[in-house]
Amino acid sequence: MVFGRSLTETRLISSAxxxxxxxxxxxxxxxxxxxxxxYVVVTNPHISQVYELYYKAFESLRRVRExxxxxxxxxxxxxxSETLQEHxxxxxxxxxxxxxxxxxxxxxxxxxxxxxxxxxxxxxxxIAEQHLALTETFNSPWHFPDSPTTTGASxxxxxxxxxxxxxxxxxxRCGEEVRALASVAYGPSTSLPSIKLxxxxxxxxxxxxxxxxxxxGELLRNSIQATVEKQKMGGTASALPPIEVTICEAxxxxxxxxxxxxxxxxxxxxxxxxxxxxxxxSNERLENLHxxxxxxxxxxxxxxxxxxxxxxPTSTGNSSATRHLHDTSLSSLSSRPPNLRxxxxxxxxxxxxxxxxxxLEVHSLEGYGVDAFLQISKxxxxxxxxxxxxxxDAV
Amino acid sequence: MAGVKxxxxxxxxxxxxxxxxxxxxxxxxxxxxxxxxxxxxxxMPKDSVTTFADSKHIESVEVxxxxxxxxxxxxxxxxxxxxxxxxxxxxxxxKWSHPPSSTTIADDDVANLANQPLHALSLADLxxxxxxxxxxxxxxxxxxxxxxxxxxxxxxxxxxxxxxPFIVVSNPNISKIYNNYLHSLSTLLPYxxxxxxxxxxxxxxxxxxxxxxxxxxxxxxxxxxxxxxCRKYISPDDVTRFLDEHLRARIGTRLIAEQHIALHVSxxxxxxxxTSQTAYDNPSYIGVIDTALQPASIVNSxxxxxxxxxxxxxxxxxTWIIDGEPSTTxxxxxxxxxxxxTELLKNxxxxxxxxxxxxxxxxxxxAAEPExxxxxxxxxxRRRAIEKDLGEGxxxxxxxxxxxxxxxxxxxxxDRGGGISPEVLPNIWSYxxxxxxxxxxxxxQTPGSGGTDALNVISGAGGGEGSSIAGxxxxxxxxxxxxxxxxxxxxxQSLFGWGSDVYLRLKGLGKLKD
Numbered sequence: 001m002v003f004g005r006s007l008t009e010t011r012l013i014s015s016a017x018x019x020x021x022x023x024x025x026x027x028x029x030x031x032x033x034x035x036x037x038x039y040v041v042v043t044n045p046h047i048s049q050v051y052e053l054y055y056k057a058f059e060s061l062r063r064v065r066e067x068x069x070x071x072x073x074x075x076x077x078x079x080x081s082e083t084l085q086e087h088x089x090x091x092x093x094x095x096x097x098x099x100x101x102x103x104x105x106x107x108x109x110x111x112x113x114x115x116x117x118x119x120x121x122x123x124x125x126x127i128a129e130q131h132l133a134l135t136e137t138f139n140s141p142w143h144f145p146d147s148p149t150t151t152g153a154s155x156x157x158x159x160x161x162x163x164x165x166x167x168x169x170x171x172x173r174c175g176e177e178v179r180a181l182a183s184v185a186y187g188p189s190t191s192l193p194s195i196k197l198x199x200x201x202x203x204x205x206x207x208x209x210x211x212x213x214x215x216x217g218e219l220l221r222n223s224i225q226a227t228v229e230k231q232k233m234g235g236t237a238s239a240l241p242p243i244e245v246t247i248c249e250a251x252x253x254x255x256x257x258x259x260x261x262x263x264x265x266x267x268x269x270x271x272x273x274x275x276x277x278x279x280x281x282s283n284e285r286l287e288n289l290h291x292x293x294x295x296x297x298x299x300x301x302x303x304x305x306x307x308x309x310x311x312x313p314t315s316t317g318n319s320s321a322t323r324h325l326h327d328t329s330l331s332s333l334s335s336r337p338p339n340l341r342x343x344x345x346x347x348x349x350x351x352x353x354x355x356x357x358x359x360l361e362v363h364s365l366e367g368y369g370v371d372a373f374l375q376i377s378k379x380x381x382x383x384x385x386x387x388x389x390x391x392x393d394a395v
Numbered sequence: 396m397a398g399v400k401x402x403x404x405x406x407x408x409x410x411x412x413x414x415x416x417x418x419x420x421x422x423x424x425x426x427x428x429x430x431x432x433x434x435x436x437x438x439m440p441k442d443s444v445t446t447f448a449d450s451k452h453i454e455s456v457e458v459x460x461x462x463x464x465x466x467x468x469x470x471x472x473x474x475x476x477x478x479x480x481x482x483x484x485x486x487x488x489x490k491w492s493h494p495p496s497s498t499t500i501a502d503d504d505v506a507n508l509a510n511q512p513l514h515a516l517s518l519a520d521l522x523x524x525x526x527x528x529x530x531x532x533x534x535x536x537x538x539x540x541x542x543x544x545x546x547x548x549x550x551x552x553x554x555x556x557x558x559x560p561f562i563v564v565s566n567p568n569i570s571k572i573y574n575n576y577l578h579s580l581s582t583l584l585p586y587x588x589x590x591x592x593x594x595x596x597x598x599x600x601x602x603x604x605x606x607x608x609x610x611x612x613x614x615x616x617x618x619x620x621x622x623x624x625c626r627k628y629i630s631p632d633d634v635t636r637f638l639d640e641h642l643r644a645r646i647g648t649r650l651i652a653e654q655h656i657a658l659h660v661s662x663x664x665x666x667x668x669x670t671s672q673t674a675y676d677n678p679s680y681i682g683v684i685d686t687a688l689q690p691a692s693i694v695n696s697x698x699x700x701x702x703x704x705x706x707x708x709x710x711x712x713x714t715w716i717i718d719g720e721p722s723t724t725x726x727x728x729x730x731x732x733x734x735x736x737t738e739l740l741k742n743x744x745x746x747x748x749x750x751x752x753x754x755x756x757x758x759x760x761x762a763a764e765p766e767x768x769x770x771x772x773x774x775x776x777r778r779r780a781i782e783k784d785l786g787e788g789x790x791x792x793x794x795x796x797x798x799x800x801x802x803x804x805x806x807x808x809x810d811r812g813g814g815i816s817p818e819v820l821p822n823i824w825s826y827x828x829x830x831x832x833x834x835x836x837x838x839x840q841t842p843g844s845g846g847t848d849a850l851n852v853i854s855g856a857g858g859g860e861g862s863s864i865a866g867x868x869x870x871x872x873x874x875x876x877x878x879x880x881x882x883x884x885x886x887x888q889s890l891f892g893w894g895s896d897v898y899l900r901l902k903g904l905g906k907l908k909d
Contacts, residue, residue, distance in 0.1 A: 199893060248893035252817065255890045264805075266761065363886055363898045365805040368719050368762030371896060373888055 009070065012138050016067045016076055017130045022366045023080075025060040026124050027054055030117055037113065040104050046097035050090055057083045075137050080128045090121065091333065092292045094379065095344050099286045102277040111347075114276040118351045125209070162206040167247045167256060168197055170209075174216045175245075177335075182224055193227045193240040193260070197221065203249035205378045211352045212376075214330040215360065218345030219258045219372045224342075226262025226370065241369075253358070254376045261369035265362075273362065274350060278343045285343040292336055349374075398438035400426070402457045405433040410452035417450055432565045453601060461774060504584060508550030516544070518881075518904055521654050522681045529595070529662040538591045538600055541655040545607075546587055548648045550578045555641060562628045568621030572614055579607045594664060601659045604652045615647065618824065619869065625855040631825065638826055644874065646880050650728070673681045684904060685729050690736075690761055691721040691802055696734045705744050711753040713744045719760040725804050726904035731877045735885075738870030739808050739897055746812025746895065759808045762901075764802040790815065803883065806899040814891035874899075 019130065034042055034051050042051055060079060067073055094117065098110055175195040182192055223243045231240055241261040248255045265273065272279035333342075353360040357377040365368050403418065405411045411433050415425055418437045427436040483613050489723050524537040556564060556573045563569055591597050618641075622634050657680075659665060679687035700717050704714045815823065875885045882902035889895050 013751075093595060178756075239746035246813070246890070246893065248890040250814075250892035252508060253891075257896075264764075268765075361888065363807075363896070365719075365760065365807055365898070366764040366803070368760060368805070371807075371888070373890075 001060050003083050008138060012070075012073060012134060013067055015134055016073045019080070019127055020064050020067060020076065023124055024058055026120055027061070030054060030057060030120055033113065033116065041097075041101045044097050044101050045297060046093045046100065049117040050093050050097070053087055053090065057087070066198065073135060077132055081132060084125065084128060087121075087125075088188070091118070091330075091344075091348070092342075094118075095339050096286060096289045098276045099282050099289070101280060102282060106246050107275060107277045110277045111275050115351060118348065119355055122355045124354065133315055137178055162208050165207045165209060165212055167203045167254060168201045170212055171195070171197060171216055171220075171245050171247075171256070175220055178217055178220045178224060180229070181337055182221075182244055186228060190228060191240055193224060194242045196242045196244050196364055197247065198244065199247035200249040200254075201247060201248050203254045205254050207356070210330050211333075211356070213376055214334050215349040215352055216256065216258075217334050219374065221262035222345060222372075223258055223262055223370070227260055230261075230263040245379070251378075253378055256374045256376070258372045258374075259369065264344070264366035265364040265368055267366060270364065273342075274345050274347050276344065281341075281343060285341065288342055292333065292342070327381060363392075398424070399458060400442075401497050401677040402436055402437055403434055404454040404456070404480065405435075407618050408433045411435065414450060414452040417452070421446070431562055482776050487754055502872055505550050505553055505580070505694040508547050508580075509841050511547050511550075513547065513551060514544055516651070518684070521651070522684065524658065526681055527658060527661040527665060529658055531620055531662075531664050534597060534659065534662045534664065535591055535618045537655050537658050538597050541604070542583070542586055542591065542600070544651055545604075545648065546580060546583050548644060548651075549583070552576055552641065552644060552648075553580065555637065560629055563621075563625045564877065566621045566625050568617050568624065572617055572621070575610050575614070582606065589855050597659070601656055604656055608649060608652050608656070611645070611649070611766060615642070615869075615873070616725060622826075635825060639872075639876070641881060642876050646731075646877060650683065654684075657682040664896055670884055679789070683728050683730065684726060686726040686770040686904075687724045688727045688732065689722070689724045689900075690732065690806060693736055694759055694761075694806075696738075697733060697740055701737060701740045701744050709748045709753075711748050713747050713753050713757060715740075715759055717759045719762050719807075721760050721761055723804055725763070725901070727800070727901060728883075731880075735874040735877050735899060736806075739876045739885075739899065741870060742809050743810040743812060743895070743897070748812075750811070750813040752811050752813075755811045757811075758807075760807040760809070762805045762807070764804070766802050803900060803902045806901070808897045808899070809821070811894040814893055814895050815887070815889035816891055820889055824872050824875065826872055 031054050034047070034054070036082070037047075060083065064076055065072075065081065067076055067089055094114065098114060102110070157270075172195075179195075180191050181191070220243065227240055227243065244257075244259045246257040246259070250259070268280055278285050333344075333348075336342075346360070350360040353374060353376070359373075359375045361373045361375075362370060363373075401418075401423075403414060403535075406413050415428075415435055415437075418435075418439075419425065421439070422443055423437040424437055426438050429435060507592045519541070524533045524540070529537065553573070553576050556569070556576065559569070566571055584693075586600055586603075591600055618638070622629070622638075626634075661680075677685070679685055694715070694717060702712045702714075715755070740757075747753055747755065747757060871885070871887070878885050878901060880901060881904065883900045885900070886898045887895065889897070
């Protein structure tokens with residue numbers, strides 16, 4: 001018993017030190033990237049705020065001394081979770097900055113910068129959150145029934161881990177959420193298209209739930225919006241065509257296809273579909289980004305109740321409650337009202353999909369509808385493998 | 396001993412021995428026998444008179460020049476040609492640097508024509524001579540326009556072929572195609588020095604065009620076979636690059652020729668009052684273009700055709716549903732669409748049947764782009780959007796549609812055939828004989844091999860391209876070439892374990908400004 005405990009403690013400490021050195025290094029690379037952007041871009045208020053946040057995080061984390069005890073780790077975890085919390089607003093801020101600066105830099109360079117910084121962000125947050133989750137597991141009551149329950153700050157921010165996601169459940173849940181938001185926004189009298197599922201409904205795979213929910217949420221959101229708005233423009237009272245979601249499972253991957261009849265993507269938008277720096281609709285997007293709920297606090301008002309996933313590895317009453325309060329950087333985006341169109345769903349979704357060795361592809365039948373294909377790779381889900389992936393990526 | 400070295404090229408391998416004997420009988424000494432082509436070197440005594448060039452075994456005889464100088468020059472030229480493959484330098488003046496050919500065209504002619512730029516063809520060009528039935532004058536104008544384009548296009552192709560590696564063009568199949576092009580150009584050259592201004596000339600000219608179309612109808616299978624046989628001597632990338640350019644150019648050349656032929660047949664001077672085939676039967680046609688083509692009817696006719704074959708081979712007849720907007724019509728070239736749809740349906744039907752789900756209908760969705768409203772984005776934006784949309788596929792070879800903003804049609808073919816496996820997926824756009832390994836048998840050479848696959852022996856519409864593609868499988872890259880020619884494209888999405896979605900985007904040819 002004693003032996004088991006100290007072995008895990010050693011692992012925890014070594015994980016902490018790994019995180020302690022990785023985070024500042026990666027932050028430094030991104031800070032350097034930003035420093036080499038044109039001056040006029042970094043002086044933009046939004047980009048400059050992001051720069052300040054990164055710098056502050058870097059300064060704070062690099063001063064952390066070597067971690068040798070559990071108390072050291074507690075302090076460290078507190079610091080990390082504060083930083084994670086502060087950085088929740090980075091994505092909308094970056095997006096706003098990019099749109100405002102769209103004439104100041106070449107579009108390809110801008111997109112490249114955004115892709116790099118967002119991918120790096122995923123890797124840093126995953127590393128940090130894995131460690132927080134490890135700490136929380138170590139500290140949780142069932143693990144060591146005799147130890148006093150620690151109420152460290154790590155409880156306020158539970159890390160995200162890979163969960164076994166069942167495609168059907170995730171799609172249904174996201175579908176419910178998006179429809180609920182849509183009916184609030186469009187009014188209860190507007191009919192919404194139904195979501196029909198077919199295919200290999202039992203498919204499960206390990207994934208970070210909030211990432212998956214974000215991507216699928218965005219795809220469903222696009223489909224529902226397009227279908228409703230096409231109906232409005234067409235003026236017919238005929239039944240709304242359903243959105244057809246097909247799940248296909250193969251040994252190496254799972255593909256989720258979302259097919260709608262929303263009229264397709266207008267040709268003038270098509271070249272800017274995957275770009276962060278937008279085309280004809282930039283000004284609207286910018287306006288909307290200002291309205292994204294930035295702080296975690298305001299989230300409670302907007303968000304509709306969230307169901308809990310059924311399979312959670314440490315499912316005790318305690319952690320399910322903490323899960324409910326847990327905010328991820330994507331959750332503020334996932335729960336925004338549908339008329340808040342940011343123009344980021346597809347490019348950001350693709351960053352997440354590709355980070356986990358998957359892909360996101362869209363085919364438009366102009367005048368009819370759109371097919372979106374999310375491909376998910378079924379790789380291992382062990383923590384070690386995760387850290388290796390993140391370090392292999394070394395962004 | 397002092398003698399004159401001759402390089403003798405024989406017709407076939409079997410002719411080498413008799414030809415050698417003939418040369419020896421006339422006093423020659425065989426110094427070398429070639430293995431890469433049927434031929435040999437023979438040294439004839441100086442001042443001897445040789446007659447073996449007339450022998451039926453012998454293709455051609457060339458006198459070798461100064462020995463030392465030639466070898467170096469020959470080597471340099473061959474390597475230079477290989478390296479500058481993409482640039483098509485002008486052919487040298489030396490006879491021996493050309494692959495053996497049975498037609499002689501003055502090198503100057505080819506060089507002059509090949510140096511002229513390719514005209515950027517627009518569909519408006521093809522229809523500017525008027526709606527059928529054309530008057531005599533309009534017919535002449537169409538003939539002369541065709542005459543101004545075709546020789547240059549043929550010369551460019553000859554140039555490209557001459558720049559392939561020597562060993563490749565020595566292959567009998569490739570060489571045959573090369574000779575076809577030379578022959579066609581030689582039949583057109585007499586007309587280039589004058590304008591067509593009387594009916595006799597025009598009729599003869601049209602007959603020449605008809606022969607041209609006929610001669611080249613088997614180009615693709617023959618080239619395919621040739622490149623397959625030469626796969627050890629040229630890289631798949633080079634083959635793909637050559638074929639992409641060549642086939643796209645071929646589409647344009649045939650279109651120009653066939654357009655004139657169709658306009659000729661339906662023109663006023665040539666209408667046969669006894670046959671019912673007048674232009675008024677098909678008022679929507681302008682030559683080979685149908686301005687009111689309904690994709691759904693093409694889908695149905697191709698579907699019937701392909702499912703017949705399926706029934707013959709598999710005993711099952713797959714079914715299909717057309718949804719979306721089946722009544723859509725747009726302006727397009729029917730034979731092109733027939734070819735593409737036939738190929739795509741072949742893939743879909745075969746996959747469906749072989750995966751055991753032949754009871755599930757294939758769903759074909761036809762989507763028509765809405766007409767863009769006035770006051771939409773400026774034409775500059777739109778053009779930029781379209782160019783980005785076309786990406787790298789757009790090139791000088793593509794014909795510009797009537798209007799850039801012409802509404803198009805997208806056709807989605809969705810099957811439940813199990814999808815394309817990840818190992819095969821990267822190769823679906825190659826001319827598949829580039830993915831043969833050395834150990835593979837050539838299809839059709841061993842009895843019972845894949846070449847006897849019934850679905851591959853379908854003669855596709857569009858000039859008999861499909862007739863003997865025995866197992867060579869390039870319906871997809873060729874279909875894409877057709878689609879992209881007018882600014883469209885094909886995209887394939889595989890859901891391995893479930894089925895496939897194929898998106899065929901077609902750029903409409905728009906409304907003809909009368």
